[in-house]
Amino acid sequence: MDHPSDDAMLDTLQRETFDYFLYESNPGNGLVRDKNRADWPASIAATGLALAAYPAGVEHAFMTRSDAAERTLTIVKFFLDCAQGIERDATGYKGFYYHFLDMETGRRAWKCELSTIDTAYLLAGALAAAAYFNGDDPIERKIRESADTLYRRADWQWAQNGDPRVTLGWKPETGFLKHEWRGYDESLLLQVLGLGSPTHPLPEQTYRAWTESFRWKTIYRHSYLYAGPLFIHQLSHVWLDLRGIQDDFMREKGIDYFENSRRATLVQQQYAIRNPGGWRHYGEYCWGITASDGPGPVSTPLEGVKRKFFDYVGRGVPFGPDDGTIAPWAVAASLPFAPEIVLPTLRHLTELHLREKNRYGFKATFNPTFPVNAGEPCGWVSQWHFGLNQGPIVLMIENYRNGFLWQLMQRCPYVIQGLRRAGFANGWLDRKLDDTRK
Numbered sequence: 001m002d003h004p005s006d007d008a009m010l011d012t013l014q015r016e017t018f019d020y021f022l023y024e025s026n027p028g029n030g031l032v033r034d035k036n037r038a039d040w041p042a043s044i045a046a047t048g049l050a051l052a053a054y055p056a057g058v059e060h061a062f063m064t065r066s067d068a069a070e071r072t073l074t075i076v077k078f079f080l081d082c083a084q085g086i087e088r089d090a091t092g093y094k095g096f097y098y099h100f101l102d103m104e105t106g107r108r109a110w111k112c113e114l115s116t117i118d119t120a121y122l123l124a125g126a127l128a129a130a131a132y133f134n135g136d137d138p139i140e141r142k143i144r145e146s147a148d149t150l151y152r153r154a155d156w157q158w159a160q161n162g163d164p165r166v167t168l169g170w171k172p173e174t175g176f177l178k179h180e181w182r183g184y185d186e187s188l189l190l191q192v193l194g195l196g197s198p199t200h201p202l203p204e205q206t207y208r209a210w211t212e213s214f215r216w217k218t219i220y221r222h223s224y225l226y227a228g229p230l231f232i233h234q235l236s237h238v239w240l241d242l243r244g245i246q247d248d249f250m251r252e253k254g255i256d257y258f259e260n261s262r263r264a265t266l267v268q269q270q271y272a273i274r275n276p277g278g279w280r281h282y283g284e285y286c287w288g289i290t291a292s293d294g295p296g297p298v299s300t301p302l303e304g305v306k307r308k309f310f311d312y313v314g315r316g317v318p319f320g321p322d323d324g325t326i327a328p329w330a331v332a333a334s335l336p337f338a339p340e341i342v343l344p345t346l347r348h349l350t351e352l353h354l355r356e357k358n359r360y361g362f363k364a365t366f367n368p369t370f371p372v373n374a375g376e377p378c379g380w381v382s383q384w385h386f387g388l389n390q391g392p393i394v395l396m397i398e399n400y401r402n403g404f405l406w407q408l409m410q411r412c413p414y415v416i417q418g419l420r421r422a423g424f425a426n427g428w429l430d431r432k433l434d435d436t437r438k
Contacts, residue, residue, distance in 0.1 A: 006343050009350060013332065014397045016361035018062050020390040021050040023359075029106050030075030035384045036360065041100040041109035045118040046387025051075060051125030052239070052405055053391055055132035056398045069139045072129045076146040079122070082106055088172050095154035095200075097122060099169070113169035113177060116159050120190035123151050124239045127415070131408040151414060156194035156202045164209035166194060166202065183213040184227050188236035188257070196418025207422045211249050219318055220270040224263035225249075228316020230290040231392075233261040234333040238395050241406030244427030245419065262337040269341050271317040278305075279324035281368040281377065284341075285348035288330040289315045289322060292389075295370040295380040296323065302371060309370055324369035328354060328362035333392035335400040352378050360385040361393065 024033040031042035032050045054068040082091035089107045091097060098108040099115040130147035133140035159166050165180035166187070181187040191210055194202035217226040227233060236242075242257040250256050272287035296309035309323045316322070328349045335342045354362050363382045370380035398404040409415050416432055 003343065003347065005347070009346060010397050010401075013346070013350075013355070013361050014060070014394055015062060016355065016359070017390050017393045018053060018057055018060075020360040020385055020387060021053050021057075021394075022063065024385075024387065025050065025071070026103050027074070028104075029078040030071055031078070031101060031103055031106060032387050033103060034100060034388070035364075035386045037384060040103075042103050042106075043100060043118070043387055044097045044115070045099075045121040046391065047075060048118075048122035048125030049238075049387060049391025049395070051122075052128040053394045055129065055408065056394060056404055058132075059398075059404065066139075069133055069137070069143065072133065073139050073143050073146070076126055076129070076143060076150060078106060079126075079150055080146050086172050090172075092119075093170070093172075094158045095119075095150075096159065096170070111171070111173070113171050115169045116166055116181075117168070117187055117190055119154065120187070120193050121235070123154060123193055124189055124409075126150050127412050128239065128405060128408050131411040151193070152197070152199045154193075154197065155200040156197055157200045159194075160202070160206065164203075164205055166190065166206065181210055183210075183215065184225050184232065186232050186235045189239055192236075192240065192415060192418035192422060194418070195421040196414035196416070198414070198417075201421075204421055204423075207247075211247070214249060216253065219267050220274075222263040222267050222270075223253075224255075224260050224267070225253075225257075227264070228319055229314045230264065230268055230288065230316075230327075230330045230334065233264040233337075234330070234392060234396070237261060237336070238333075238392050238399070239405060239409050240415070240419075241399075241403065241410065241428065245424045245429045246426055247423040258337065261334070265334040265338040265341070268317055268334075269345075276318070277322055277324070279322070279369050280379070281326075282324070285345045286326060287345065288327045289317050289325070290327050290330040291315065292325060292327040292330070293364045293382045293384060293386070294323060294325045295367050295372075300371065302369065307369065309367070323367070325365050325367045327365045327389070329364065329389035329393050332362070333396045335396050339400065354378060354381070358385070360390060364389055 024036050032046040033040050034043035057063045058065045058068045084092050091106050096114045096119040099112040099118050100109040102109050126147035130144045133143045161167050161176040167180045168177045170176050191207050215226045246256050268287045272282040273284055275282040291314040293312050294310045296311045299308045331345050364384055364386050366378040366381045368379035372380045395405050399406055
């Protein structure tokens with residue numbers, strides 16, 4: 001730690017954030033609410049993050065192992081037994097699940113899409129839980145069996161729709177969405193899980209097709225695989241330890257994806273220091289631009305300049321969109337990559353009182369430029385907490401301290417197989433291969 005108070009700060013932040021998964025869930029089916037609004041549906045991604053977070057909660061005595069096991073079994077059993085079919089109000093189809101589900105019934109909400117990426121996060125959470133609950137207790141055995149069945153049921157080949165790449169999703173009304181996973185994005189975890197499937201595996205050419213449109217850029221003297229929103233450089237890393245292992249693309253560049261995310265984090269800070277848009281409060285210890293909630297949509301003149309503010313949008317740097325909105329969770333989720341800039345930034349955000357009177361730690365976003373709360377350094381502050389934001393805070397603090405979730409996922413043979421079929425080698429992955437040969 002760089003500062004005497006950092007350890008206590010992270011302890012408090014992790015505990016406050018973890019509580020989201022205790023209190024924003026339905027005890028009957030285990031589903032976790034997308035955001036803490038009473039009439040809001042569940043998110044399968046948030047539920048997958050809960051599955052990964054509960055083991056960390058046990059390790060810190062935030063909850064008992066038996067309580068965590070019961071909650072986990074409730075979730076995996078719900079998805080194992082849920083309605084799978086082409087009906088418009090089903091829960092899933094072909095082993096994939098709808099992005100948003102009604103908190104009570106567990107059925108499709110809002111006519112949303114059957115989401116391949118959010119299903120990947122759900123399945124990753126189930127596999128993490130299966131690795132953690134390794135005891136002989138009947139509940140823990142059932143967790144492992146159910147998680148394995150869930151993972152094996154996903155038909156990754158169907159999700160390609162005849163294309164080399166995986167589609168973003170499907171709707172019963174209109175069929176497959178027109179876009180597929182192309183270029184560097186948050187789907188690295190999806191690619192690995194699809195490649196590792198023992199039942200419906202993606203062909204290796206899918207991974208090559210995904211990487212074909214990668215964009216390598218040099219920004220502020222940092223050369224890296226470019227993606228604007230910070231979450232793209234984080235979410236797959238929540239589960240995958242990409243330190244010291246490389247696929248063909250990274251071997252050619254001479255770095256790994258972990259170092260790539262470090263450089264993306266440093267670019268974020270440099271962008272805030274330069275602050276080309278002239279947004280208030282950007283600087284060395286105020287950055288974190290990603291897909292997030294915002295104060296818009298609205299355009300308004302401020303100090304002679306017409307400013308456009310967005311609501312939920314994929315903000316990114318340095319090419320935008322950017323409207324002065326900062327996401328504290330995105331800072332915390334970069335902790336393993338660049339602690340020397342993340343820790344002082346978290347201290348600064350704490351000093352802005354962004355966690356005060358908030359049940360679950362940092363609110364999702366704030367915007368000092370937006371014309372509300374005159375005289376307040378934070379300006380506009382989101383009303384909400386989002387499960388998709390909360391999970392990376394809890395889990396990346398844990399990975400930074402001891403690699404907890406990374407080590408759990410290294411026990412999963414499907415992840416190992418997926419990484420190898422994607423062409424990853426070196427580091428801990430080679431050591432795993434050596435262990436299996438002994």
